[in-house]
Amino acid sequence: MKITAIKTYAVKVGIRNQLLVKIETDEGIFGWGESGLSGREKAVVGALEHYAEFLRGRDPFKIGSLWQEMYRSQYFEGGRVLQAAVSAIDIALHDIKGKALGVPVYDLLGGKQRDHIPTFATTFAAPGPEMIDQAKMLVEHGWTALRLSPAGHEEKQIYEPREHIAATAKWLVKAREELGEDVVLGIDYHHRLTVAEAASFCQKMPSGTLDFLEEPIRDESPGAYEALRRLTDVPFAIGEEFSSKWQFQPYIERDIHQFNRLDVCNVGGLTESMKVAAWSETHYVDMMPHNPLGPICTAATIHFCAAVANFSWLETRASPAETHLGFDSSDFFSTQPRLEGAVYPVSDAPGLGVEVNEDLLAKQSFEFWEAPHLKRRDGSVTNW
Incomplete structure (x- = not known):
């Protein structure tokens, strides 16, 4: 061939x-x-x-x-x-x-270790009563791991971290009180904070409020994450922007983080993902893969999750809390992964198990999109 x-x-x-x-x-x-x-x-x-x-x-x-x-x-x-x-x-x-x-692809990766893949779901409302209501609705639908929403992400041009971290922390404490101790709670800060801001945010909440803090600061400096580790006991979930095992290397070897937000579509595919997973297993770091794209990404990640031992939850953007995304991709992908409650069943079909309508894809066009270019109130550029 x-x-x-x-x-x-x-x-x-x-x-x-x-x-x-x-x-x-x-x-x-x-x-x-x-x-x-x-x-x-x-x-x-x-x-x-x-x-x-x-x-x-x-x-x-x-x-x-x-x-x-x-x-x-x-x-x-x-x-x-x-x-x-x-x-x-x-x-x-x-x-x-x-x-x-x-x-199925998982057989190429060593075989299936689990029959279904637990997921975490994400609220989209700003911190407040609606966010907690969305979280309760997700729990009623079977989710036991949730990622809640930080304040300020709804603003498209101005972002001042210090104006939002206190409000976010207050509502996370309320969410923990309302949802109880059995639900896993995390939050994604999209690397918008400095070490000092992230530390202040964590210190505004009692220990145990959060089960994971995702991408609080930028990843270029492992030493900065080590400094933040000394200032908080919240587990870190990082790595969605890493593009090789070498980028993961200092974080794994220096025991900086607890969850790998590995993205199979960025890190080097399934080949590199399996190496990162094996290396992480030696340091008791669990896989919590990044999965914000389409059905091909979801299917590949499901096969990866099925084949590794050190796995926690897979991100899904198909929960009832994100119906505002408002798109059914069935016309483009006639066969694709579908949630059953809060889990993805593992397909036994050959390959990835996804069928693509190539003729329809060929009729679509590319639309340039640019992430928001956020600025502080003084006019300086900050992270999106």
């Missing part, structure tokens, strides 16, 4: 652009992958065009070898753009191999 074509579809599907990649072979078997670099899909398309030049004619079964060749056979190796391209290709190659062998 040989690779004959690598096709890219950077198109608007529902509320967001998706970058889907189809790899075709001379035996008629094809695979689908997805890239995760949201907002910079065009850059990844360019990288995919470069990789396609030497991947055509190659054996798609040699997934590990092709991964190494894509990573090492260039002077400027790695980085988020290139690894997002490698991720999509790697996932598609696993889809091909699973289909060719007649086995």
